[in-house]
Amino acid sequence: MAEKVTISTVAQHAQVSRQTVSNVLNSPDVVREDTRRRVLDAIEALGYRTNRAARQMRTGRSQxxxxxxxxxxxxxxxxxxxxxxxxxxxxxxxxxxxxxxxxxxxxxxxxxxxxxxxxxxxxxxxxxxxxxxxxxxxxxxxxxxxxxxxxxxxxxxxxxxxxxxxDGASGTAHATDHLIAAGHRRIGFIGWPAGSGVGDDRRAGWARAMRDAGLEPAAALDRQTPDGIAQGESVAGDLLRGDAPPTALVCASDSLALGALQAVRAAGATVAVTGFDDTPVARAVGLTSVSQPxxxxxxxxxxxxxxxxxxxxxxxxxxxxxxxxxxxxxxxxxx
Amino acid sequence: MAEKVTISTVAQHAQVSRQTVSNVLNSPDVVREDTRRRVLDAIEALGYRTNRAARQMRTGRSQxxxxxxxxxxxxxxxxxxxxxxxxxxxxxxxxxxxxxxxxxxxxxxxxxxxxxxxxxxxxxxxxxxxxxxxxxxxxxxxxxxxxxxxxxxxxxxxxxxxxxxxDGASGTAHATDHLIAAGHRRIGFIGWPAGSGVGDDRRAGWARAMRDAGLEPAAALDRQTPDGIAQGESVAGDLLRGDAPPTALVCASDSLALGALQAVRAAGATVAVTGFDDTPVARAVGLTSVSQPxxxxxxxxxxxxxxxxxxxxxxxxxxxxxxxxxxxxxxxxxx
The missing domain is CATH 3.40.50.2300 (Response regulator)
Structure with missing residues (x-):
């Protein structure tokens, strides 16, 4: 990479002060015409043209x-x-x-x-x-x-x-497909209350992947809760104590998934759990999670x-x- | 709290456009004197004086x-x-x-x-x-x-x-004191290579608290490594396999502490571990940690x-x- 061209480089090349270069860029009318010309020539010669300040001068934008x-x-x-x-x-x-x-x-x-x-x-x-x-x-x-x-x-x-x-729906669908491929059939979803664009989208991905595999995204497996570790733990605990508990849980966030993992551990159960966002916490606790680019x-x-x-x-x-x-x-x- | 006074509020009060208010604040010489006066009166009346824009006008600063x-x-x-x-x-x-x-x-x-x-x-x-x-x-x-x-x-x-x-030294000293109060005597330190201000400070807190309790901050218990989970695990594993392994570890970061916890679990040992920074990961895995305000x-x-x-x-x-x-x-x- 070429050396970075700064205001100082331009000032040195044009043999003026940095303030003068700044004036040419910001208040050209206070600079004498010959000085202004020398500075603009230096800007041109040094390829300072792509720099923000010069661009700002051309476009009138603040960048x-x-x-x-x-x-x-x-x-x-x-x-x-x-x-x-x-x-x-x-x-x-x-x-x-x-x-x-x-x-x-x-x-x-x-x-x-x-x-x-x-x-x-x-x-x-x-x-x-x-x-x-x-x-x-x-x-x-x-x-x-x-x-x-x-x-x-x-x-x-x-x-x-x-x-x-x-594409959040695609993310939860990936997670669901991964669980189905591992042999899971009763796959629950823990997500946010219906009505938010992002939350509904993530829920839709789970439901779609279930149907595509000929499985029922049953209401009994679909739980809604505000986000949080404690909330995830509570809702997952409920599901695990049910009549036909899920063997896997797709969660709309790493917070919910972390809570679900705690509920699974507390119940002494073996239930697969996936999160969403691949946060540092997911990496730290070994949580499978959807990663956003x-x-x-x-x-x-x-x-x-x-x-x-x-x-x-x-x-x-x-x-x-x-x-x-x-x-x-x-x-x-x-x- | 009073309703927020914005440029729009001022414009409405002075019966001018937002642009005019902006001109008064930024280019007062392009505004007619009576208009300028009306806007400044509105600024005064509405208590807009503490706002950045008005302050900027007074001070010539960008805020x-x-x-x-x-x-x-x-x-x-x-x-x-x-x-x-x-x-x-x-x-x-x-x-x-x-x-x-x-x-x-x-x-x-x-x-x-x-x-x-x-x-x-x-x-x-x-x-x-x-x-x-x-x-x-x-x-x-x-x-x-x-x-x-x-x-x-x-x-x-x-x-x-x-x-x-x-005060990082005070933080690691607190952690060390806490371990001493719980009965620990062989308390190790896992920190960064000597030479960084922050790292040396955290090490000094552990050493000071040990000495204050009449314990020796022995070189055999004091380990240096670049930051990271894997690094913490490796160094802690070394310590645990030593002749007189520590019963507790004070770590200079949550990353190092998380690695140390993994080494402790892998060794089937019971060793207390403290981290530094009280990150979300510390909360998620139950790690005692020093919290910065x-x-x-x-x-x-x-x-x-x-x-x-x-x-x-x-x-x-x-x-x-x-x-x-x-x-x-x-x-x-x-x-």
């Missing part, structure tokens, strides 16, 4: 995108969005963008924050994580012509806006945004198809 | 701070810096600041990134995570008069710059920066003392 950072809940599932954030920061840097963080207590607070951010900083775009039916945030941004991409699809209408998502998802978000901001509709049209990414099953001791 | 986001390593210890980042974003929002992220492959790349960031954005300050002996990054920033705070103390000279840290550390960093940026030396003088925060021991099944 700054904003993403929300969520409070971690039980500390297990939160690692997914943290990994996405790491990937996004990497992908943004490669594309010449920077990431700004914000927090929000809920959709209304998030919209107030958009308003504040847009008036205080010249943001180019937002990356939204998590989407649900009739998302008020995306409506607000779209109505104001603000560019954005969501990690999570618009459940009502896939054509609504730019998005990248992971988070770095790829983050890079996809940045790609779509960069194409949209560049007005590159050909690239956008080409890319919008494959943005539903496939997860993989990481097989460990638990199933 | 933007930058922090590096690290690649997660084994996914266990990385959660510590993620939790710090969540806390920092929260604390920054409360103080009217925003957080910008950057990545860097090493100290030299990080310095090139400072240069790039400072010339492209009007950053107010940096928050640096992780410090080591003779840190070139802090020297670079200090030489250029850029404001910064480190999460991690300057090991060579505590007076060098603003910092917040957690990360939200408090992040808030401390923001406090120091805000005082420094405001030129509030009285507050700074008052605050610089107690910025070595005390960790706590979270006792679970493993010790």
């Amino acid at each position: 700054l995108i904003a993403v929300r950072i969520e409070p971690t809940r039980d500390g297990i599932n939160g690692s997914v969005l943290d990994r996405f954030l790491h990937g996004l920061t990497d992908a943004a840097a490669t594309a010449g963008y920077r990431v700004m963080l914000y927090t929000a207590a809920g959709p209304a607070d998030e919209i107030a924050t958009y308003d504040d951010l847009l008036s205080s900083y010249e943001l180019d775009a937002f990356v939204l994580t998590g989407t649900d039916h009739g998302d008020v945030r995306t409506e607000w941004l779209a109505a104001r012509g603000v560019q954005f991409v969501t990690f999570g699809r618009p459940w009502d209408n896939p054509e609504r806006h730019l998005w990248v998502d992971v 988070l770095a790829e998802a983050a890079a996809g978000c940045m790609d779509l945004l960069a194409s949209a901001l560049d007005g590159d509709h050909a690239a956008l049209g080409h890319r919008i198809g494959p943005m539903l990414l496939q997860p993989t099953l990481v097989v460990r001791q638990s199933a | 933007l701070i930058a922090v590096r986001i690290e690649p997660t390593r084994d996914g266990i210890n990385g959660s510590v810096l993620d939790r710090f980042l969540h806390g920092l974003t929260d604390a920054a929002a409360t103080a009217g600041y925003r957080v910008m992220l950057y990545t860097a492959a090493g100290p030299a790349d990080e310095i090139a990134t400072y240069d790039d960031l400072l010339s492209s954005y009007e950053l107010d300050a940096f928050v640096l995570t992780g410090t080591d002996h003779g840190d070139v990054r802090t020297e670079w920033l200090a030489a250029r008069g850029v404001q910064f705070v480190t999460f991690g103390r300057p090991w060579d000279n505590p007076e060098r710059h603003l910092w917040v840290d957690v 990360l939200a408090e550390a992040a808030a401390g960093c923001m406090d120091l920066l805000a005082s420094a940026l405001d030129g509030d030396h009285a507050a700074l003088g008052h605050r610089i003392g107690p910025m070595l925060l005390q960790p706590t021991l979270v006792v679970r099944q493993s010790a």
